[in-house]
Amino acid sequence: MTMINVGVDFAGAKQAAEAMRNPAPIGVYDLRVVEVLEKDENGEPLKTKKGNPMFIAIVEIFNSPAKELNGKKFRHYVMTPTSGNLSVAGFLVDFAEACGRPWNGATFDPQSCLGASFKANVGISAPREEGKTGFNNIDSFI
Numbered sequence: 001m002t003m004i005n006v007g008v009d010f011a012g013a014k015q016a017a018e019a020m021r022n023p024a025p026i027g028v029y030d031l032r033v034v035e036v037l038e039k040d041e042n043g044e045p046l047k048t049k050k051g052n053p054m055f056i057a058i059v060e061i062f063n064s065p066a067k068e069l070n071g072k073k074f075r076h077y078v079m080t081p082t083s084g085n086l087s088v089a090g091f092l093v094d095f096a097e098a099c100g101r102p103w104n105g106a107t108f109d110p111q112s113c114l115g116a117s118f119k120a121n122v123g124i125s126a127p128r129e130e131g132k133t134g135f136n137n138i139d140s141f142i
Contacts, residue, residue, distance in 0.1 A: 033117075
């Protein structure tokens, strides 16, 4: 069996894992888009539980005075309007504007947001299960 050099003992690894799992405190953060997910594990376009099209922006905290928060990542879900149904247009408009990526014409490429940075009010959602922590979410863009 090959030995893996983890670089830290079990207690240190457990502490690092918990720090990444626990949400950052509520506050204003500099965020950067590091990945954009558009398809599920079967290669199908992502949809909300109600069937609305969406994409997921993976954002990370940077420039935080609390150095341990830099590099912390969380997901931001962006519903997208299609075929003229503009009932969810605000989600895309707000995100595209924050990223500095308003679009021309009638199409938008979510991948154009990769590398974009912005400030946002970050909150913590309620935990889904008892005994679990919540997760970070963008409450509003600044």
